[in-house]
Amino acid sequence: MAYLKAMRPEDILKPTAAGLCSQIGGFHIDPVRPVERALITHGHSDHARAGHGAVLATQETLDMMRLRYGDDFAGSTQAIRYGEALKLGRTEVSFHPAGHVLGSAQICVAANAVRVVASGDYKDVADPTCLAFELVRCDAFITEATFGLPVFRHGDPRAEIAKLLNSVALFPERAHLLGAYSLGKAQRVIAMIRAAGYDKPIYLHGAMEAITRYYASRGIDLGDLRLVRDAKKAELAGTIALCPPSSLQDRWTRRFPDPVSAFASGWMRVRARARQRGVELPLVISDHADWDGLTATIAATGASQVWVTHGAEEALVHWCTMKGLAARPLNIVGYGDEDEGAAEIASAEAEA
Amino acid sequence: MNRFAALLDRLAYEPSRNGKLRLMTGYFRDTPDPERGYALAAITGALSFRHAKPNIIRALIAERADPVLFELSWDYVGDLSETVALMWPARVGGGERTTLAATSSLSNVVTTLASLGKSDLPAQLAAWLDALDETGRWALLKLVTGSLRIGVSARLAKTAVAALGDKAPDEIELVWPGLKPPYTELFAWIEGRAGKPVNVDPAPFHPVMLSHAIEEADLAALDPSHFAAEWKWDGTRVQAVAGEANGRRVARLYSRTGEEISASFPDLTDALTVDGAIDGELLILRDGRVQSFNVLQQRLNRKTVNAKLLEEFPAHLRAYDLLAENGEDLRELPFAERRARLEQLVDRLDHARVDISPLVPFSTWDELIAARADPAAAGAGGDAEAVEGVMLKRLDARYLPGRPKGLWWKWKRDPHVIDAVLMYAQRGSGKRSSFYSDYTFGVWTAGENGDELVPVGKAYFGFTDEELNDIDRFVRNNTINRFGPVREVVHDAAKGLVLEVAFEGLQRSGRHKSGIAMRFPRISRLRWDKPPHEADRLETLQTMLRSEDAATSVRPLARAASAGADS
Ligand SMILES: [Zn+2]
Ligand SMILES: [Zn+2]
Numbered sequence: 010m011a012y013l014k015a016m017r018p019e020d021i022l023k024p025t026a027a028g029l030c031s032q033i034g035g036f037h038i039d040p041v042r043p044v045e046r047a048l049i050t051h052g053h054s055d056h057a058r059a060g061h062g063a064v065l066a067t068q069e070t071l072d073m074m075r076l077r078y079g080d081d082f083a084g085s086t087q088a089i090r091y092g093e094a095l096k097l098g099r100t101e102v103s104f105h106p107a108g109h110v111l112g113s114a115q116i117c118v119a120a121n122a123v124r125v126v127a128s129g130d131y132k133d134v135a136d137p138t139c140l141a142f143e144l145v146r147c148d149a150f151i152t153e154a155t156f157g158l159p160v161f162r163h164g165d166p167r168a169e170i171a172k173l174l175n176s177v178a179l180f181p182e183r184a185h186l187l188g189a190y191s192l193g194k195a196q197r198v199i200a201m202i203r204a205a206g207y208d209k210p211i212y213l214h215g216a217m218e219a220i221t222r223y224y225a226s227r228g229i230d231l232g233d234l235r236l237v238r239d240a241k242k243a244e245l246a247g248t249i250a251l252c253p254p255s256s257l258q259d260r261w262t263r264r265f266p267d268p269v270s271a272f273a274s275g276w277m278r279v280r281a282r283a284r285q286r287g288v289e290l291p292l293v294i295s296d297h298a299d300w301d302g303l304t305a306t307i308a309a310t311g312a313s314q315v316w317v318t319h320g321a322e323e324a325l326v327h328w329c330t331m332k333g334l335a336a337r338p339l340n341i342v343g344y345g346d347e348d349e350g351a352a353e354i355a356s357a358e359a360e361a
Numbered sequence: 362m363n364r365f366a367a368l369l370d371r372l373a374y375e376p377s378r379n380g381k382l383r384l385m386t387g388y389f390r391d392t393p394d395p396e397r398g399y400a401l402a403a404i405t406g407a408l409s410f411r412h413a414k415p416n417i418i419r420a421l422i423a424e425r426a427d428p429v430l431f432e433l434s435w436d437y438v439g440d441l442s443e444t445v446a447l448m449w450p451a452r453v454g455g456g457e458r459t460t461l462a463a464t465s466s467l468s469n470v471v472t473t474l475a476s477l478g479k480s481d482l483p484a485q486l487a488a489w490l491d492a493l494d495e496t497g498r499w500a501l502l503k504l505v506t507g508s509l510r511i512g513v514s515a516r517l518a519k520t521a522v523a524a525l526g527d528k529a530p531d532e533i534e535l536v537w538p539g540l541k542p543p544y545t546e547l548f549a550w551i552e553g554r555a556g557k558p559v560n561v562d563p564a565p566f567h568p569v570m571l572s573h574a575i576e577e578a579d580l581a582a583l584d585p586s587h588f589a590a591e592w593k594w595d596g597t598r599v600q601a602v603a604g605e606a607n608g609r610r611v612a613r614l615y616s617r618t619g620e621e622i623s624a625s626f627p628d629l630t631d632a633l634t635v636d637g638a639i640d641g642e643l644l645i646l647r648d649g650r651v652q653s654f655n656v657l658q659q660r661l662n663r664k665t666v667n668a669k670l671l672e673e674f675p676a677h678l679r680a681y682d683l684l685a686e687n688g689e690d691l692r693e694l695p696f697a698e699r700r701a702r703l704e705q706l707v708d709r710l711d712h713a714r715v716d717i718s719p720l721v722p723f724s725t726w727d728e729l730i731a732a733r734a735d736p737a738a739a740g741a742g743g744d745a746e747a748v749e750g751v752m753l754k755r756l757d758a759r760y761l762p763g764r765p766k767g768l769w770w771k772w773k774r775d776p777h778v779i780d781a782v783l784m785y786a787q788r789g790s791g792k793r794s795s796f797y798s799d800y801t802f803g804v805w806t807a808g809e810n811g812d813e814l815v816p817v818g819k820a821y822f823g824f825t826d827e828e829l830n831d832i833d834r835f836v837r838n839n840t841i842n843r844f845g846p847v848r849e850v851v852h853d854a855a856k857g858l859v860l861e862v863a864f865e866g867l868q869r870s871g872r873h874k875s876g877i878a879m880r881f882p883r884i885s886r887l888r889w890d891k892p893p894h895e896a897d898r899l900e901t902l903q904t905m906l907r908s909e910d911a912a913t914s915v916r917p918l919a920r921a922a923s924a925g926a927d928s
Contacts, residue, residue: 159426160434160447164495278447279438280373280499281842289374324433331427 016121018149018314021100024339029127029151031118034100036065038116038127048102050129051113052077052192065089067104069112069227073192076219091140107131108142109296110193111224117145125149126310130319132295133302134166137200138193138229142306150312151339155297156275157321163275163299169292170201173249176269176290177207181247184265185290188254188272191217193296195251196224198273199231201294202249212237212245214252214261242266258287275299304328362493364392365400365467366500372511378811381513385521389548398543399471401522403504405515406855407542408471412479413486413505415441421487425450439840439848442502449490449498465489467504468543474505510841514854514894516763526551534762535690538565538619563604564611566619567638567684567692568762572752572769574901580726587757589696590721590729591681592741593750593771595654596644597661597890601678601715603633604688614643618892625666629676632714637706640682642718644747645674651747654886661890680707681718681752684760692760699760721751733774750774777865777905779804779897780888782814783858786836788846789821796829797836797848800884802860806875806899814852815875815899820862823883831887832858852893859888859896867906877902 022031028040036046043060050056050066052073057066059078064071068088075082089095091114094103104114107129115128124147131153133142156163177185189195195217202211210233213221218236225231237250246266256262257270272288275295283291298306303325307315315329315336322338329336368388375381385404389397402408422431422445431448438444470489477485486505490498503509519537520530528551539562540547549555599622603612612633614623623630629643645652645660660674683703684692691699700720707717719740723729729751732739736748750773758768781802789798799821803814824832835850835858842849851857863885870878877899 158434158437159430160438160444162447162451162495280443281439283374285842287376289376291374321433321437324430327427327429327433 016123018123018125021118021120021123021125022127022149022151024316029339031098031100033120034098034102034118036097036102038118039129046097047083048116049074050107050116050127051110053110053130056129059083063087065095065102067091067112067114070114072223073112073220076223091143105143105145106140108133108136108139111139111196111227111229113139115143115145117147123148125151126312127151128153130155130297131306132298133306134163134298136197136296137204138197138224144306144309146311148312149314149316150307150310151316151318152303152307152325153297153319154303154317154322154325155320156295156299157303157317157323157325159300159324161275161278161295161299162301163278163293163295166201166294167205169273169294170198170205173271173290173292174202174205174207176271177247177249180269183267183269184245184247185249186257186262186265186268186270187249187251187292188257188270188274188288189251190274190296191253192220194273194294196221196229196231197296198251198292198294199234200229203230203232207249208232209248210235212240212248212250214250214256216253216256217251237264254286307334308332362465362467362470362489362497362501364388365396365403366493366497368400369500369503369509369511370496372513376810378517381517382521382524385513385518386524389522389525394545394548395468395543396466398545398548399467401518401544402471402542403467404509404511404513404518406507406509408504409507410474410505412477412482413474413507415506417483417486418442418445418502418506421445421483421490422448436843439842442506442508443499445490446495446499446502449495465492470501470504471542508851508856510851510853510856512853522547522551526553531762534568538562538567563606563609564602564613564638566600566602566613566615566621567640567760568619569598569600569617569640570682570760570762570769571764571895572771573764573766574897574904575753575770575772576904577730577772578907579904580729583726583753585724585726585729587755588753589700589756590723590732591718591752591754592721592736592744592748593752593773594642594644594651594679594718595747595749596642596651596657596679598640599643599678600638600640600684601629601633601680602638602685603630604636616890617895625661625663626676627666628671629678629714632678632710632712634712635706635710636687637683638685639678639680639703639706639715640684641678641680644677644679646677647675649743651677651679651744653747676714678715679718680715682760695757695759696754697756733772736774748774778861778863778885779901780859780891780895781817781862782852782893782896783832783835783850783860784814784816784852786832786848786850793829796833798829798833800832800860802862803852804875804897804899804902805894812854812894814893816873817875817877817899817902818862818864818879818882820860820882820884823863823885824887828884828887854894855892857893859891859893860884861886861888867902869906875899875902877906 022029027037027042027044029038036048037044038048039050039056040047045062047061048065049070052070057074059082062084064083064086071086071088089104091104091106094101100118100120103117107113107115109130109132115126117124117126126145126147128151131142189198199211212235214237242264254272262268269289270287271290271292273292273294275297276282277291277293313334315334316339317325318339326336326338371384372381375384426448434448435444489501493501519533523530523533536558540558546558550557598617600615612630613621614626614630616622645657663670680703683699683706686702704717707715721732721739723732733751737745741748750771753770755768781804783800784803785801786797787799789796801816801819803816805812806815836848839851840848841851862882864879864882866880868878
């Protein structure tokens with residue numbers, strides 16, 4: 010009988026300067042530098058970068074990369090379906106819905122019956138624009154910790170949409186300008202506004218037009234969408250318009266009549282953060298799991314090892330340790346070396 | 362509680378003054394008595410709950426959350442009440458939630474807290490926190506700890522009440538001292554259902570009148586015959602009020618913000634044997650000489666008053682205005698008449714602990730300039746050391762609360778001292794690395810939404826080790842934001858720490874938003890007694906800068922010398 014050395018999770022995947030690397034599989038996951046073969050969890054720019062040799066991702070993620078970076082974003086591409094198993098080197102990989110944005114996936118890498126799941130970004134609550142998070146049992150779970158503090162409990166997003174619609178009814182003479190990340194958050198918010206019965210036109214900042222049209226082309230009903238730049242100021246009274254968060258404070262807002270500044274983000278849970286940005290109507294809607302979601306998911310995976318990336322690692326590592334799980338932070342390059350405040354604001358603007 | 366919580370929540374996010382007024386007026390219009398009255402009391406800071414201290418809240422959350430997770434969360438959020446409101450475990454099921462929430466109206470919370478014993482408080486608070494949602498929990502905790510911090514001054518809240526009827530905010534100010542929560546007679550009067558409430562307190566506080574800063578160059582525009590001048594004393598401003606009701610004599614001492622400090626100054630309240638409201642300076646006199654502010658500070662800092670303290674630090678009132686006498690309101694009279702009445706009253710009182718602040722005689726500005734340059738020769742005599750400038754008061758000025766334009770001017774002796782407000786604190790280095798010892802401070806300027814603080818400098822010396830401890834504690838307890846090693850501390854009109862900053866000169870600076878940079882600023886004194894809104898304004902610095910520019914031809918050498926001494 011051949012001598013079979015027991016596989017450890019770190020023999021399957023380990024953090025390197027370029028990102029999570031599988032030597033025995035011959036690939037990286039969400040690499041931050043150009044690599045030969047990249048597996049991409051989802052289309053957000055901190056995970057999906059241009060310039061890799063070969064890219065393996067869901068069809069939606071590939072489409073989004075093409076939309077953002079142009080046709081030459083990678084040497085070659087290969088689409089993979091959720092649940093489909095693929096042999097790569099000495100590993101077997103499969104993609105599973107992460108519930109984060111359209112096309113987002115957790116990537117399961119297995120070798121010698123040991124499974125490591127890199128979850129990318131995820132949330133365990135309903136989102137009409139993407140498939141629900143699928144629990145994958147594993148030995149090691151790599152989790153994000155964007156909202157890894159027990160003060161982040163996001164609540165029911167439908168109540169936040171109701172808050173927005175109440176404010177629209179209360180101020181019919183004003184425009185409601187809603188900051189939302191262009192990929193995912195904007196479309197989810199629109200779909201939820203529609204689900205709440207609001208059927209008037211919704212206006213878009215030009216920067217989110219292409220990606221929103223793409224969502225619509227994938228069969229997600231977003232109703233009557235128009236562009237802010239085609240509308241006259243008076244027409245915008247009493248309307249809802251979506252824009253990237255960074256546009257909430259710029260000159261662009263002057264084209265609206267007395268705008269109410271709203272922002273849909275998990276960061277809005279903390280008052281000082283909302284006030285710091287001058288937000289008048291904070292909406293706590295997040296595409297990341299909140300504290301309860303993170304801890305429930307970690308427990309449910311059955312993983313005995315937890316690696317924490319992205320954000321407030323310390324608290325989540327502490328929680329895991331208390332539960333008897335081996336946990337450690339993965340200091341993926343680009344995180345943790347900036348000024349705390351600046352990093353927070355930057356990441357809130359990037360995707361929250 | 363829910364409506365009140367929703368109001369606070371919206372106020373906290375509403376940036377504009379008008380928006381805040383609209384929200385409050387709407388709330389006062391739609392909310393019945395006594396609920397709205399308690400809300401008004403909460404917003405104006407008229408409520409305080411003896412037993413409800415932050416440590417009770419910390420103990421409650423300690424029973425419900427892991428200590429490490431709590432510390433990390435608190436560190437992140439920066440505000441204790443908000444951290445606890447967010448972390449408080451949600452009730453599963455929540456069947457009784459609505460009924461409980463309904464019974465915990467603001468009125469119920471306020472009246473329950475007022476009568477509850479210390480030992481019953483934690484359980485009652487926990488029951489309310491279980492029943493409320495996140496916003497409700499936040500509002501409740503803000504309320505009981507007495508730190509709403511929603512960017513609404515008492516004045517703005519009264520303005521919102523005034524807008525319910527056709528009243529001017531000042532009319533409310535005048536009756537306010539005699540009123541108590543829930544202010545039903547106030548609302549009845551404003552809504553035209555009853556007459557004006559009468560001031561029943563025999564010794565009420567009268568909101569103070571404040572001055573604007575002035576420089577020598579500004580004098581030319583003023584007519585000296587319209588003004589009286591007094592010394593500006595280096596003490597702390599107080600209001601001494603005495604009266605009688607139902608045969609009971611009442612004498613009280615108030616701070617400039619209306620906080621009663623009688624208990625700390627029995628030697629002074631005993632001296633108030635005639636009825637009236639005196640505006641004056643609290644000083645320590647030894648052998649008839651005014652002592653330095655440092656000496657006064659030692660008495661102000663003392664919590665318990667004993668015979669030894671009273672003997673070593675005898676309190677003295679130097680009177681400069683009279684706001685009421687024998688129940689008659691004098692504030693509508695011109696300054697000259699009030700001054701004459703004050704002189705007679707102090708004469709009649711004839712008490713060693715109370716004297717009158719003398720007028721500085723002058724008929725031309727040149728004479729006043731000379732007097733200010735040498736107070737000892739101009740009548741201040743042995744007390745000249747305690748003179749920090751002169752006050753100019755228009756002879757025909759009524760006594761108006763707030764900072765009316767053109768009536769009172771302060772002309773400080775040393776132009777290189779300002780009162781600024783602490784905005785950010787940073788950890789020091791070396792042996793100070795465990796302390797927040799680098800301070801960024803700001804002064805007021807008109808912003809888009811009313812006055813705002815603009816940073817004008819940074820200082821990291823000039824204070825004693827004991828003062829460093831005090832500031833450090835203040836920073837830790839009043840952090841509203843964190844940016845790595847830097848903490849932003851509370852700095853609104855009502856709450857914050859005023860620093861007296863001394864500096865060597867001013868320069869124009871493109872690097873600072875204020876356009877001004879200070880040379881060698883240092884903390885010269887902590888003004889715990891001063892509310893932030895009384896700190897200096899950017900215009901004062903700009904005026905100093907202009908006179909600095911005019912004087913540069915003769916100053917550089919002197920500056921270089923003192924700069925060397927500092928570093
Ligand atoms: Zn993402
Ligand atoms: Zn991410």
